[in-house]
Amino acid sequence: MIDYFLSLGSTVFVPIVLIIIGLILGQGILRSIRSGIMVGIGFIGLGLAISLISDRLEPAVNQIVERFSFNLTVIDIGSGAAAGVAFSTLVGALIIPAVFLLNILLLIVGFTKTMNIDIFNYSHYAFTGAVVHLITGSIVLGIGASLIQATWSLLSADYSAKKVQESLGVEGISIPQGYAASTVPLFTILEKIYNRIPFLRNSQLDISYLQGKIGMFGDPVIIGAVLGVILALLAGYNFVEGTNLLMSVVAIMVLFPRMVKIIVEGLLPISESAKSFFNKRFKGKEVFIGLDSAITLGLPTTQIVGTMLIPITLVLAVILPGNQVLPLGDLAFVAFFTCMATIIHNGNILKTIISGIINMIGVLYIASWFAPYFSKLSANSGGTSIKGQTTALWNGNVFDYIIAQIGGFGMIGLIVLIVITIPIGLYVKKVTNPKSAR
Structure with a gap:
């Protein structure tokens, strides 16, 4: 049954869920169907844009890696393969109903405001949970660790929801996606630090500032063209290959915002219905629809910084002492790793690039630490035929790392994680409560 739902894909499953939500909220059958289908169309468009990254950027990245002969021993096989390995484990087989039921329970008791319908990213x-199961030998502890991370992701989504809504221009949504949610604490702490440094606090380096200062040179299309030229030169491409890569980079920067606008068009009626529904029946209680972080990729700062971080991450992989990971499968998708920095830093390019570099340093080290565990899980599932150790930048998730480290101590570790989670939840509830904010 789980395989069947996963086989539907986000372009079918998410619209079905949104249609059901629309009907529950009293939106009417035709409006609900239109909203759900519009979101599905947007996700199809995002998928086409993402396929450009896979088809055009990935070969360029592979060429750069091969050309400069990076000597690193652990291969990054990418998030798609990594998610497949995670879902093929015993914990993975149980995780969808377990997390879904937990989410409903936490909504009922008021511990979260987010209903996470991003089921395809439950793989995180x-x-x-699979790593904790591997360390402890206990499926109960593995499931417990998974549920702790799901809870942390929901709380992170609640905490960042208002900024997400302001950035995207749509109310009633949040981002509980397993990786993006894990970066919110880091980027929030860095934002507080930046605000104590005059140079960074006073920085106005965003897209509108660039366009105001340097005109068309600050336009995302022109910036995309420049970044395309840089990547083509690093890859050693000829004119034909280089111009094709350039056009692909620019197309990504143009298409992502367009597709996100279609998703927003579908979400806005649901958001308005939800607001009316909860105001009427629950005295204004907020409930957010938790979506994939892909909907944030239309922000120009994310696209610019994400492309800049491709060569920067390769340099970091080579120079960082103790790193073993050769970025490969996930390298072209670095924008996903920094998308929440754009939101937390209000689109500031300078802050986002600094935070992106700091985050990618952590990603490389954490992915290196997980390599032995991931390689064993992958071998058990028949997930890869690559000799030696494998991992994915996707594994470089600080929530994964903290929970696996503490959860590895067994039942004591799980109790510690629960004890940590409760005050975090109470804090998030306090700071996100409109009454307390006033």
Whole structure:
């Protein structure tokens, strides 16, 4: 049954869920169907844009790696393969109903405001639980670790929801996606630090500032063209290959915002219905629809910084002492790793690039630490035929790391994680409560 739902894909499953939500909220059958289908169309468009990254950027990245002969021993096989490994484990087989039921329970008791319908990214929780299961030998502890991470992701989504809504221009949504949610604490702490440094606090380096200062040179299309030229030169491409890569980079920067606008068009009626529904029946209680972080990729700062971080991450992989990971499968998708920095830093390019570099340093080290565990899980599932150790930048998730480290101590570790989670939840509830904010 789980395989059947996963086989539907986000372009079918998410619209079905949104249609059901629309009907529950009293939106009417035709409006609900239109909203759900519009979101599905947007996700199809995002998928086409993402396929450009896979088809055009990945070969360029592979060429750069091969050309400069990076000597690193652990291969990054990418998030798609990593998610497949996570879902193929025993914990992965149980995780979807377990997390879904937990989410409903936490909504009922008021511990979260987010209903996470991003089921395809439950794989992050499955991976953490599978590692704890591997360390302890207990499926109960593995499931417990997964549920802790799911809870942390929901709380992170609640905490960042208002900024997400302001950035995207749509109310009633949040981002509980397993990786993006894990970066919110880091980027929030860095934002507080930046605000104590005059140079960074006073920085106005965003897209509108660039366009105001340097005109068309600050336009995302022109910036995309420049970044395309840089990547083509690093890859050693000829004119034909280089111009094709350039056009692909620019197309990504143009298409992502367009597709996100279609998703927003579908979400806005649901958001308005939800607001009316909860105001009427629950005295204004907020409930957010938890979506994939892909909907944030239309922000120009994310696209610019994400592309800049491709060569920067390769340099970091080579120079960082103790790193073993050769970035490969996930390298072209670095924008996903920094998308929440754009939101937390209000689109500031300078802050986002600094935070992106700091985050990718952590990603490389954490992915290196997980390599032995991931390689064993992958071998058990028949997930890869690559000799030696494998991992994915996708594994470089700080929530995964903290929970796996503490959860590895067994039942004591799980109790410690529960004890940590309760005050975090109470804090998030306090700071996100409109009454307390006033």
